[in-house]
Amino acid sequence: MSNLYWLTDEQMARLRPFFPKSHGKPRVDDRRVLSGIIFINRNGLRWSDAPKEYGPAKTLYNRWKRWGDMGVFARMMEGLAAEATVPKTVMIDATYLKAHRTASSLGVEKGGRGRLIGRTKGGMNTKLHAVTDENGRPISFFMSAGETSDYTGAAALLNSLPPAQWLLADRGYDADWFREGLQSKGIKPCIPGRKSRTKPVKYDKRRYKRRNRIEIMFGRLKDWRRVATRYDRCPKVFLSAIALAATVLFWL
Numbered sequence: 001m002s003n004l005y006w007l008t009d010e011q012m013a014r015l016r017p018f019f020p021k022s023h024g025k026p027r028v029d030d031r032r033v034l035s036g037i038i039f040i041n042r043n044g045l046r047w048s049d050a051p052k053e054y055g056p057a058k059t060l061y062n063r064w065k066r067w068g069d070m071g072v073f074a075r076m077m078e079g080l081a082a083e084a085t086v087p088k089t090v091m092i093d094a095t096y097l098k099a100h101r102t103a104s105s106l107g108v109e110k111g112g113r114g115r116l117i118g119r120t121k122g123g124m125n126t127k128l129h130a131v132t133d134e135n136g137r138p139i140s141f142f143m144s145a146g147e148t149s150d151y152t153g154a155a156a157l158l159n160s161l162p163p164a165q166w167l168l169a170d171r172g173y174d175a176d177w178f179r180e181g182l183q184s185k186g187i188k189p190c191i192p193g194r195k196s197r198t199k200p201v202k203y204d205k206r207r208y209k210r211r212n213r214i215e216i217m218f219g220r221l222k223d224w225r226r227v228a229t230r231y232d233r234c235p236k237v238f239l240s241a242i243a244l245a246a247t248v249l250f251w252l
Contacts (some may be wrong), residue, residue, distance in 0.1 A: 004054075015247075016030070017079070020072060028059055040064075081251060084133070084251075089134040090161060092169045094129045094172075096125045103115065115234070117145055129152075137250040142157050143235055165186075171194050174191050221245050221246065226245075
């Protein structure tokens with residue numbers, strides 16, 4: 001198949017430091033297996049439908065499950081992002097990812113909260129909160145149930161913000177405690193005020209126009225079918241798919 005995805009030698013060299021050590025019998029070719037995992041996640045295929053060029057489907061799934069449980073894919077993204085230059089501007093926002101019935105089943109009775117799935121007007125979904133640099137490259141993620149407020153994601157990601165000068169966000173993040181938290185870290189907030197505020201909030205409108213880059217980032221992530229629609233019941237496995245997509249799209 002001419003449309004198969006293959007990692008290059010240069011990309012493998014950047015990813016190899018994050019691979020877990022092999023104990024006992026040597027692992028199957030990392031490049032072939034990891035390329036197959038990326039192909040499956042990007043196209044939303046079943047593991048049994050993996051092209052034969054990537055080897056046995058069971059090998060791909062076992063590597064995906066084992067490394068996902070170990071947090072290897074998340075460390076790849078975080079490690080490559082940490083190697084980049086500290087950004088002068090960061091952005092924060094959130095988006096909804098639709099949950100397929102296979103991911104939301106058996107969790108409806110309890111609201112699906114253990115699986116970070118909630119019900120909104122759009123149905124069952126998961127909310128992905130993200131922080132990116134000024135170029136829209138993701139730095140960190142946080143997942144919550146669909147109906148969760150943006151404030152929850154902001155509070156969870158506040159401590160992981162890099163030492164930037166500015167933070168761009170829409171008015172959904174306009175809260176005094178969030179502004180004070182940013183200022184205590186030496187970050188200037190560029191956030192429009194809510195319409196309910198009695199006193200208008202001043203912000204840099206020219207700088208704020210750059211916030212569309214985080215929206216573009218979410219759109220590119222959703223090009224991966226296994227990210228746009230959540231099939232995984234386990235939140236950790238689904239977050240691994242998101243981290244893998246972000247690594248391939250923005251950091252390799």
